[in-house]
Amino acid sequence: MKGAQILLECLKREGVQVMFGYPGGAVLPLFDVLHDSSIRFILTRHEQAAAHAADGYARATGKVGVCVATSGPGATNLTTGIATSFMDSIPVVAITGQVKTHLIGNDAFQEADVTGITRPITKHNYLVKNVGDLAHIVREAFHIASTGRPGPVLIDIPVDIQTHDTEFNWPEEVEVRGYKPTYFGHPGQIKKAAKLIAKAKKPLIYAGGGVIISGAHAELKALAEKLCVPVTMTLMGLGCFPSTHSLCLGMLGMHGTAFANYAIMNADLVIAIGARFDDRVTGRLDAFAPYAKIIHIDIDPSSISKNVKVDIPIVGDAKYILAQLLEELDKKPDTREWLSAIEQWKTKHPLVYREGIKIKPQYVVEQIYELTKGEAIITTEVGQNQMWAAQWYKYNKPRRFLSSGGLGTMGYGFPAAIGAKVGCPEMHVFDIAGDGSIQMNIQELSTAVTHKIYVKVAILNNCYLGMVRQWQELFYKRRYSYTGLCNPDFVKLAESYGAVGLRATKKEEVRPTIQKALSTNNVVIMDFQIEPEENVFPMVPAGEAIDRMIGGMA
Amino acid sequence: MKHTIAVLVENKFGVLARISGLFSARGFNISSLAVGETQDPSVSRMTIVVDTSEARILEQIIKQLRKLIDTISVVDLTKKDFVERELALIKVNYEKSIQKKVKAILNKHKNTTRLIREARNEAIIEICATSEEVAVFVSNLSPYGIRELMRTGKVAIA
């Protein structure tokens, strides 16, 4: 079999049903075989979008996403998407063409050192130098991408390797001697943790994206309910615990709820699960959770005690460890007083916004929540739109909120929505977008329309790079340096691509617009012209302790 | 404080770049790094010396090294009873007027040094000793004029 055929055969055996990508000279043999393959191929209009779509597909389904690009510029265009997946631990396999083996290192046409470029933004990468290694490498790549702390893996395949012939051998087993993730928690550590939990008076669970990746949401709910311990989530964790649950405190951190931030600053025990104490969560590190002992459950040992010194580390898969903990815990802490203190913070400092003359973005997100009955997949761009989407839609299930948390990539949401919709065609998929971000991958309208991937884009159009403008307003004396946007007519833009464009300029038009979008069997762009200088509150200024919030307090 | 770390890695191309990239990306300093094949040709062994007084940084360095897929094992030798050597080649001034003095220094370190070559007012000297001894030897020689110096970095085994 030829290299390209071997590659596709391996992908099929790995269960790949769809790939996102873009062709070019160095992947011609691969595309020739794709032409009559059963694998569905989605031609994006930019390689960055292919990487984001593969990522969105992976986040929505839990399967490995696959993207493909040619050598040189095709591969470099993938990198923003790969880095996005890397920062958020998303399983993606990226396949790139490379110049012919004998030309590598010659500055050949469309040559780039892609394994070199992507080394710091992949979990692992490969340059295939021998067609005989290909099957093995593909198998290893999927194994590494999807196990342990997942992440993107890149396979760079010279064009001549794609045409070389060899016998196809499918390796049944993969064995990587330097790669043995720990899954079960150390029993001694579990015992210690259980003791600490039983003694706590003000315990708090701080749950991150790891809970979703590990599929530990049921165990988390069981644990929180058994112990009557409140739960706060990171941006990446949203959906891992039901937002409508009485023990839920919503998101914490820079734009978290006041009560979540007060809770963590007053807790005497923090149980961190699949979260990594990112600076957007902790604020000023030396002031973070000053009274708390910390139990940290994470599959990645290097996440533990990286930013915050931990009292009881437990390395392993959250799902197993929480089950072990549930088994071990016989004594429950008495949290009644603690919960009533939290209840008071909740009543005193709820998440709020003021009504105005113009459309409020928070209202738009709330209405999307109501009209989709909380059952949609929401992707976001980056900026204020992302924070409003996090604050005002209630996520009750995992894999429903897809957002670039670690890298904060503008242009992520739309292609990610396309990927999510391909993976979950029966679901409504909304990209809650900003007018700036949407223009970073607007060309994907073509992809969505051509492939009939009917996603809905809700642009919270403030004619600003809003989040940057907010910082300029608050910290740079309102000097709006290059943050005002002169936008295209998004309705006409949608129409020119064969999508449907809708516009809302008044509050009364918001619900009908969303309803129209939901009932339209096409790609829809909604242009919500919102209050231009609306801010995201509460907000913790960068570098401050996270209970030093400004704004948005009732 | 200096820490000596032994790392077994896959003997594949790109592994050295992964290791050095890890150090530069995370702002860790390498004092020295030596690498070579082991008795198993598919495995290379590195001795990495890092200088840090922060336990947290050392812990991160070790964890990040372990996280690399191509890393097979990482051991902090500092905590063990280990043996270390470093080789240095030194080209020194060897003019008539100072030959005696250089020879006297060589004599003081006679168990670890060798005069390999003498030519045109220069000599090439080898020392194979602990890194500390190498440093002492080099500083003893330096008043007489070191023209070139090449140290291999520490290799260690426990």
Ligand SMILES: Cc1ncc(C[n+]2csc(CCOP(=O)(O)OP(=O)(O)O)c2C)c(N)n1
């Ligand atoms: C690729 C990229 N470039 C720049 C930034 C910095 N940035 C963060 S938010 C933001 C403004 C986003 O504007 P918009 O999409 O309109 O969203 P809004 O904040 O107005 O909701 C910018 C420029 C980024 N996150 N990503």
Ligand SMILES: [Mg+2]
């Ligand atoms: Mg905007």
